[in-house]
Amino acid sequence: MTTSETREEAVLEAVGKRRELVNDAIPEELPVARPERLYEASRYLLDAGGKRLRPTILLATAEALADVEPLSVDYRSFPTVHEEIDEIDMMDAAVSVEVIQSFTLIHDDIMDDDDLRRGVPAVHREYDLETAILAGDTLYSKAFEIMLETGAEPARMVEALDVLANTCTQICEGQALDVDFEQRDDVTPEEYLKMVEQKTAVLYAASASLPAILMGADDEVVDALYGYGLDVGRAFQIQDDVLDLTVPSEELGKQRGSDLVENKQTLITVHARDHGLDVADLVDTDDVDAVTEAEIDDAVARLEETGSIDYANEKARELVEQGKERLEVLPDNEAHDLLDEIADYLIERGY
Amino acid sequence: MTTSETREEAVLEAVGKRRELVNDAIPEELPVARPERLYEASRYLLDAGGKRLRPTILLATAEALADVEPLSVDYRSFPTVHEEIDEIDMMDAAVSVEVIQSFTLIHDDIMDDDDLRRGVPAVHREYDLETAILAGDTLYSKAFEIMLETGAEPARMVEALDVLANTCTQICEGQALDVDFEQRDDVTPEEYLKMVEQKTAVLYAASASLPAILMGADDEVVDALYGYGLDVGRAFQIQDDVLDLTVPSEELGKQRGSDLVENKQTLITVHARDHGLDVADLVDTDDVDAVTEAEIDDAVARLEETGSIDYANEKARELVEQGKERLEVLPDNEAHDLLDEIADYLIERGY
Incomplete structure (x- = not known):
């Protein structure tokens, strides 16, 4: 086993222990109340699994801050x-961000007309469109209700709810930009990174900074942790884009290169276009079931020639290093180390 | 002109003055920012009009409490x-509840597959499904962000946000119950009224009680105003159900009796079934374009025989009187009178 694999195992073990606690807390905070079908649909994706990376970051940040x-x-x-x-009840805050994540996935799957999520049918497939919209809407307000149960001081609670509301607005804006970008062929890397920040990274930023807000840390600490989340969240998304091109379909659980087939903008394609490559013509088909491995191999080779995959890898690494530096506001302890390791894991993971 | 018509005019004038101020505030609180298409879609229904009854109740309650x-x-x-x-900025609170109302309408229109709203295409028709889901989601978090701008004391703000989140959860639950009820033929009047409370009345209750919460009134006052909203909100929905049967199609702006054709449960049909009428067979067709005026007349006559329309009218009147009594916690002033008059108007209006 390489050092990197050992380190990955250690991170996954630390994440796993917190994930179990989060998994136990979800049904406590979100019991299947009446109307049952609505709450079953609301819980469906949450119960289907997930790494719980965001609540883990939140709980580890809390531990680092409390120096326990x-x-x-x-x-x-x-x-x-x-x-x-x-x-205060820090688990409520952790569940709240996971509930927000779940709400956005349910609505995103409708918008992207995706059939599968976490190996199970998307909520609008397992139930129906109406129930999926409503399940997402229910989780939305439940996230606020659960955050309101942390028992933090009112001024801190107001700040936490402000971050939560602002995070949701930005996720919506990011999703709208992502859709807009599909129609455009002049998106710059800066624009792409801003979109990723809004669509993906803000929820990492909220997860990392909410413990500091709720526990009453100084603004400087809150800001640094928010910045850590923005950095590692963007790195996470960039790594997702790289993995889509480099990991065999069977490991990925979906067709490798599907982003290219579906003409989705990624940091890689945006960079390649900037460097003269005709990205729209990289693969001929727009049907993921029709594309061949050879076509994807050829497209990847051309993206390597423009240095676009290296560029994405370097950008992700740079963001992770920057994120880890921001953690210097935290005491030197085990939980702090874990947050460093999670940052590395986000770009070293193979799936 | 009858006294009732004069009174209705006076109420509409008072509502109209506040509506103008609310209409001015909406673009201030919800400017068309980037991504423009998302914010245009979010504003579309708000800009299309509406009586602004809920913000008007909120602003009038604030005036009554402040005794100005x-x-x-x-x-x-x-x-x-x-x-x-x-x-504090009371207009922010008023805009916030209208924004919540608008979000629920956008998502409801998708769920009910309605094409028209306020005389314009529904958002998912004017734009598309994806944009409509996202516009609703954006308004959802914006409502919280706008409420957070009122500048109320943190403890009061936390309470206000709790009411807002709980209101949204209940609206979702009420909508889910409404859908469930379409499959059931044993809904009781009590169940129906509980559904209406959740789906419709809680937003009136939030509107009436939020000023008291934000301004720092005693719990007793907050509770009484919340009760007023629940009462008049339920009366409003019952009146809507009555109007659907009794107002000519041209005045109603849609086919009279459409609730019957679409097999929607109302307090009237629930009562009629309880009194032995085979409600499902009241009209033969389930196509609103195919139903005749004579069929509707016949159905209405049978609902009159069971006393179901009278029952609904009496129930609405009873709720309005109960609501007005709850206002006795308010000082005796002009704004208090207006809240009484709005309650009467809700069941005396002709459309």
Whole structure:
């Protein structure tokens, strides 16, 4: 086993322990109440799995800030820093961001007309369009209700809800930009990165900064952690784009190169176009079931020639390093190390 | 002109003055920012009109509580009651509830596959499904962001956001119940009224109670105003159901009796079924374009025989009287009178 594989295993183990706790908390915060069908549909994707990376980042950030031994303190009664209220329910905050994530996936799958998610049918396929819209809408307000249960000081709570609302607005704006970009052939790398920031990275930023907000940390700490989330969130998306081209279809769980076939903009294609490549013609078909491995290999080779895959890898690495530097506001402890490792993992993972 | 018509005119004038101010505030709070298409779609229904009943109730409740001459104080710097912060932006709260209303209409029109709303195409028809889902989602978080701008004391703000989130959850639950009820033939009047409470009345309840929450009124006042909203909101929906049967199609702007044709449950049909009428067979067709006036007349006559229309009228009147009684927590002033008159108007209006 290489060092990188050992490190990946260690990260996955640390993530896994928190994931189990988050998995236990989800049905507590979101019980299947009446009307049952609505709540079953709301829970469907949450119950189907997921790495729980965002809540894990949130819980690890809380532990780093409180300077406690990882997993030694009950997240349900978590210490604050120099606040009048001395403990809050950090697990509520963690569940809240996962619920937001789940709401956006349900609505995104409708918008992209995707049939599968996490190996199960998308909610609008398993149920129907009406139920999927409504399940997403229910999770949306539930995320706010669950955040409101953390028990943080009112001024801190207001700030946390502001971040949550602003995060949702930005995710919507990012999704709209992503759709717009499909019609454009002049998107710049800067525009692409801004879109990714809004669509994907802001929820990482919220996850990393919410513990600091709720626990009463200084603005400087809040801002640094928000920046960490923006950096690693963008790196995560760029890595997703690279993996779509470089990982065999069977490991990826979908056709390799599907982004190219579907004419989706990625940092890679945007860079390649900037360097004179006719990206729209990289693969002839626009049907993922019809494309051949040879066509994808050829397209990847041309994207390598323009240095676009290297560029994306370097950009992701640069963002991760920048994100890790921002963590210097945190005490030197095990949870801090874990946040460093998660950042590395996001661009070293193979799927 | 009858007294009732004069009174209706007076109410409409009072509502109209506040509507203009709300109409001016909407583009201020929700400018068409980038991505333009997303924000244009988000504004589309808001710009198409609407009575602005909910924001009007909110603004009138604020005036009644502050005991000020109607329209004499700038809603943007509105006085509070015994709070440390001495003025807040009440217009933000008014716009916030209208934005919530607009979000629910956009998503409801998709779910019901309705083509028209306020005389213009529904957002998913004017734009497309993806944009309509996303426009609704954007308004959802914007409503929270706008409420966060009122500048109320943090503890009050937390309470206001809790009401807003809980209102949205209940609207979703109510909509899900409404859909469920279409498959059931044993819905009781109590179940129907509970559904209407969740789907429609909670937003009236939020509108009436939010000023009290934000201004720092006592819980007793908040609760009474919330109850007023629940009462008049349910009465409003019952009146809508009555109007669907009794107002000529040309005045109604849609086929009279369309609820019957579409097998929608209303308090009237639920009551009639309870009294032995075979409601499903009241009209033969399930196509609103095919139904004749004579068929509707016949159905209405049978609903009159079971006393179901009278029952609905009485129930609505009873709720309005109950709602008005709850207003006794307010000082005796002009704005208080207006809230009484709005309650009456909701069941006396002809469309």
